[in-house]
Amino acid sequence: MKHHYQLTVTWTGNRGSGTSGYRDYDRDHAISAAGKPTIPGSSDPAFRGDATRWNPEELLVASASACHKLWYLHLCADAGIIVTAYEDAAAGTMHDDRFERIVLRPRVTIAAGDRELALQLHHVAHQKCYIANSVNFPILCEPSIV
Incomplete structure (x- = not known):
């Protein structure tokens, strides 16, 4: 039996200059799916992420x-x-x-x-x-x- 899962990951870390440099953007994103609460995501703090968000x-x-x-x-x-x-x-x-x-x-x-x-x-x-x-x-x- 096959199951299909669909969600959206939206990058929210553009500080205004996009990925103009490695340190010029946040790793933040939002994980969303219809009818469910949004999960705030980022990368691990070791990779310049936000420790308050799920990685x-x-x-x-x-x-x-x-x-x-x-x-x-x-x-x-x-x-x-x-x-x-x-x-x-x-x-x-x-x-x-x-x-x-x-x-x-x-x-x-x-x-x-x-x-x-x-x-x-x-x-x-x-x-x-x-x-x-x-x-x-x-x-x-x-x-x-x-």
Whole structure:
């Protein structure tokens, strides 16, 4: 099954002289899609970006984390495991111009169900995650169940 996603990225960093020089423009942009709030974006501060805005690297880590979470919750619901809280302290490591890895650290609270199965379902969620299946670097998962 094919899915199509459409959005607009609009550069908002023209200070008046465009890209007349490397230091003469901001990296700011807005990510928008119909019916959704706009996401303020920039580059990483290491690349002259605005630290108060989301950068592509952060959004990639967030996408990997969110994809894993969505699959995991689905699998738990199907397995009769009642998840009452889920929080992931995800982190990505980039070297030069490539990601080396992303580590997901989901802390999951369950109210009912098999704790060992709840841990095992993270492996299944990882196998089903389209982000993990689309990148050329490892995405690791270090879950804990409360």
